Amino acid sequence: MSGSLFVVGLGPGSPGALTPDATAALQAADALYGYGPYLARVAERPGQTRHPSDNREEGARAAAALRHAADGARVALLSGGDPGVFAMAAAVCEQIESGDDAWRSLDVTIVPGVTAMLAVAARVGAPLGHDFCAISLSDNLKPWDVVERRLDGAASGGFVIALYNPISSARPWQLGAAFERLRRHLPASTPTVFGRAVGRADEKVVVTSLGAADPASADMATLIIVGSTFTRVIERPGLTPLVYTPRSVASS
Amino acid sequence: MSGSLFVVGLGPGSPGALTPDATAALQAADALYGYGPYLARVAERPGQTRHPSDNREEGARAAAALRHAADGARVALLSGGDPGVFAMAAAVCEQIESGDDAWRSLDVTIVPGVTAMLAVAARVGAPLGHDFCAISLSDNLKPWDVVERRLDGAASGGFVIALYNPISSARPWQLGAAFERLRRHLPASTPTVFGRAVGRADEKVVVTSLGAADPASADMATLIIVGSTFTRVIERPGLTPLVYTPRSVASS
Numbered sequence: 001m002s003g004s005l006f007v008v009g010l011g012p013g014s015p016g017a018l019t020p021d022a023t024a025a026l027q028a029a030d031a032l033y034g035y036g037p038y039l040a041r042v043a044e045r046p047g048q049t050r051h052p053s054d055n056r057e058e059g060a061r062a063a064a065a066l067r068h069a070a071d072g073a074r075v076a077l078l079s080g081g082d083p084g085v086f087a088m089a090a091a092v093c094e095q096i097e098s099g100d101d102a103w104r105s106l107d108v109t110i111v112p113g114v115t116a117m118l119a120v121a122a123r124v125g126a127p128l129g130h131d132f133c134a135i136s137l138s139d140n141l142k143p144w145d146v147v148e149r150r151l152d153g154a155a156s157g158g159f160v161i162a163l164y165n166p167i168s169s170a171r172p173w174q175l176g177a178a179f180e181r182l183r184r185h186l187p188a189s190t191p192t193v194f195g196r197a198v199g200r201a202d203e204k205v206v207v208t209s210l211g212a213a214d215p216a217s218a219d220m221a222t223l224i225i226v227g228s229t230f231t232r233v234i235e236r237p238g239l240t241p242l243v244y245t246p247r248s249v250a251s252s
Numbered sequence: 253m254s255g256s257l258f259v260v261g262l263g264p265g266s267p268g269a270l271t272p273d274a275t276a277a278l279q280a281a282d283a284l285y286g287y288g289p290y291l292a293r294v295a296e297r298p299g300q301t302r303h304p305s306d307n308r309e310e311g312a313r314a315a316a317a318l319r320h321a322a323d324g325a326r327v328a329l330l331s332g333g334d335p336g337v338f339a340m341a342a343a344v345c346e347q348i349e350s351g352d353d354a355w356r357s358l359d360v361t362i363v364p365g366v367t368a369m370l371a372v373a374a375r376v377g378a379p380l381g382h383d384f385c386a387i388s389l390s391d392n393l394k395p396w397d398v399v400e401r402r403l404d405g406a407a408s409g410g411f412v413i414a415l416y417n418p419i420s421s422a423r424p425w426q427l428g429a430a431f432e433r434l435r436r437h438l439p440a441s442t443p444t445v446f447g448r449a450v451g452r453a454d455e456k457v458v459v460t461s462l463g464a465a466d467p468a469s470a471d472m473a474t475l476i477i478v479g480s481t482f483t484r485v486i487e488r489p490g491l492t493p494l495v496y497t498p499r500s501v502a503s504s
Contacts, residue, residue, distance in 0.1 A: 016273035019366065024268070058499075082366075084373040086499070090381025093496035097486045104488045110374035114271065114334075114364045121336040122261075122362035129342025130394075131402055133385035133411055142501035150383055150409050157405035158398070159385060234349045236356045244345035247310075247338070249394035 003030075003069040005106055006076045007083045007092055009113020010038055014199025017119065022111050025076050033065040034078030042078070056140075058091040066095055066103045082115035086136045086164045116223035117162035120195030123205045125234070125242035127193060127225045130249070132160035137167070137174045144174070148181055155185035160231060160245055163224040167215060175215040175224075182226055186210055191227040191243045194218055207233070207243055255282075257321040257358055258328045259335045259344055261365020262290055266451025269371065274363050277328050285317040286330030294330070308392075310343040318347055318355045334367035338388045338416045368475035369414035372447030375457045377486070377494035379445060379477045382501070384412035389419070389426045396426070400433055407437035412483060412497055415476040419467060427467040427476075434478055438462055443479040443495045446470055459485070459495055 006025040011017035026032065026042055036052040044050070051068075053061045062077065069075040083089040089110050096103045121128045133154045139147060154161050161182070166175040182190075188211025195205040196219065206217065210226060218224060227245060234242040258277040263269035278284070278294055288304040296302070303320075305313045314329065321327040335341040341362050348355045373380045385406045391399060406413050413434070418427040434442075440463025447457045448471065458469065462478060470476060479497060486494040 011271070014273075016276070017271050017364070019263070019269050019271055021266075021268035082370045082374075084370055084378045084380045086381070089374070089378035090496050090499050093377050093381070093484075093486065093494050094498055096494065097484065097496075104486065105490065107491075108494075110377070112269070112366045112370040112374040114366060115370060118334045118336060118364040118367060122334075122341070122364040125345050125362070126336045126341035128336045128386075129338070129345070131385065131387045133383065133406070134380075135383045141499045146410070146501055150411065153405045153409035154385070154411075157402050159402065159406075232345075232349065234345065234356065238357065239359075242345050242348065242360075244342050244349075246346055247342050247393045249398055 002106060003073045005065055005069040005108045006111055007079060007089050008076050008111045009079050009082045010041060011114040012116060012119035012198040017114050017199055022113060025111050028074060029076035030073040031068055031075045033061055038078040038080055062091040062095045063099060069106055070102050082113045083110050085115040119198040120193060120223045120225060123195060123198055124193050124207055126244040127227055127231055128160055129247055130245040134162045134164060136164045137178055138165040151178055151181045155182050158228050160228050161226045166218045166222055166224055168220050175218055179213050183210060191231045191233050193225040193243060194222055196222040207241055254358060255321040255325045257317055257360045258363055259331060259341050260328050260363045261331050261334045262293060263366040264368060264371035264450040269366050269451055274365060277363050280326060281328035282325040283320055283327045285313055290330040290332055310340060314343040314347045315351060321358055322354050334365045335362050337367040371450040372445060372475045372477060375447060375450055376445050376459055378496040379479055379483055380412055381497040381499055386414045386416060388416045389430055390417040403430055403433045407434050410480050412480050413478045418470045418474055418476055420472050427470055431465050435462060443483045443485050445477040445495060446474055448474040459493060
């Protein structure tokens with residue numbers, strides 16, 4: 001007897017951004033696994049067990065969910081945003097590749113969601129309207145010089161840059177170093193957006209510039225978008241400005 | 253009197269991937285604007301007018317929707333996937349910046365959605381599990397040498413690459429040229445995914461390699477993901493293989 005594993009993207013956190021597929025997977029599950037604060041977003045249901053775990057335990061959490069599914073249960077593993085973007089889907093694949101052979105036969109479904117950069121971008125206009133990239137600033141899993149090379153390449157290549165995992169108590173200096181690095185390539189006026197908890201009660205979205213960007217304004221839940229030299233700000237009377245990157249690049 | 257404009261992301265196309273916020277915005281609208289096939293996905297409602305337009309008329313469509321909203325209507329402008337990713341949100345911002353002053357006072361809301369690369373990635377595992385970028389191959393709006401430089405930078409920098417707008421009848425050779433360009437940097441074995449119409453009746457997702465990638469397998473609705481040198485394929489007995497990019501990069 002074999003169960004199934006659903007890796008479910010919760011989106012940015014508001015119920016209005018949770019897809020029907022995600023809601024259905026959560027409701028049908030026998031067991032829910034996830035980082036505690038994500039589990040807390042899902043209403044309790046009789047007969048459904050809940051298995052919270054701490055942050056930074058992705059590998060162990062994925063393995064526990066796979067083990068439970070292999071025992072025949074229908075398991076949902078929660079992920080913030082989209083599971084495929086610096087989240088649980090890769091952790092599950094890593095465990096399937098290295099773990100119990102039986103896990104390769106499991107029915108695994110990834111349920112995509114609205115990842116943070118899309119939610120933050122939507123709040124301010126269309127900063128990701130042209131070619132862009134997503135870089136995790138966490139150097140827990142890769143050397144910092146790799147991060148620096150990617151920041152250099154992305155900024156000099158004209159990509160808008162979304163920065164995931166910008167800062168944490170264990171990684172206090174990386175975001176400041178990243179801003180310094182990006183200032184080598186981009187003017188101080190480059191539009192820069194700090195966004196956190198979009199759609200939730202504690203939402204905070206700030207439009208600033210690369211020159212004025214302050215790492216202390218970010219926390220673990222913040223997603224940062226640094227524009228390209230093409231990114232523009234439209235002032236609006238009585239409204240917040242719009243930030244967007246035009247679809248066109250003129251011939252040089 | 254001033255109305256409002258909602259730029260609504262329809263996601264990859266299945267009802268299960270349409271967010272409640274998007275559904276609400278569509279239902280509350282007085283008028284719907286969009287590319288014909290996107291409009292056809294939304295059920296008709298009495299009292300709601302429908303304004304289909306052709307593909308490649310994004311600027312004119314955005315202006316028409318803004319004009320209608322400025323007349324006092326509640327207007328929804330439809331976008332495939334997420335409006336902020338190579339879609340209608342940037343077109344709307346461009347029109348607001350260059351158009352009628354009154355458009356700057358309009359209440360504009362972007363409703364994010366699941367963009368194609370997230371939907372395709374979810375179907376095969378977690379190919380976007382590490383740093384990645386999104387590049388539009390359309391050279392209608394930017395010179396081809398800019399596309400080439402970005403492909404070079406992304407592939408040599410270790411980014412997984414999502415290719416949007418890979419091919420059309422007016423742009424028949426660009427995807428083949430892009431694959432040739434990427435083969436300069438990446439081994440022929442690099443996992444490559446073709447995905448179209450995820451969640452719809454005509455869904456087709458194929459896992460191949462960069463060496464075997466055939467541009468003729470793609471059409472306008474296809475999203476292509478080209479892995480990095482770290483991207484892996486896990487074979488599974490009786491199931492489709494999983495494609496993923498590990499979260500870790502070892503020190504070099």
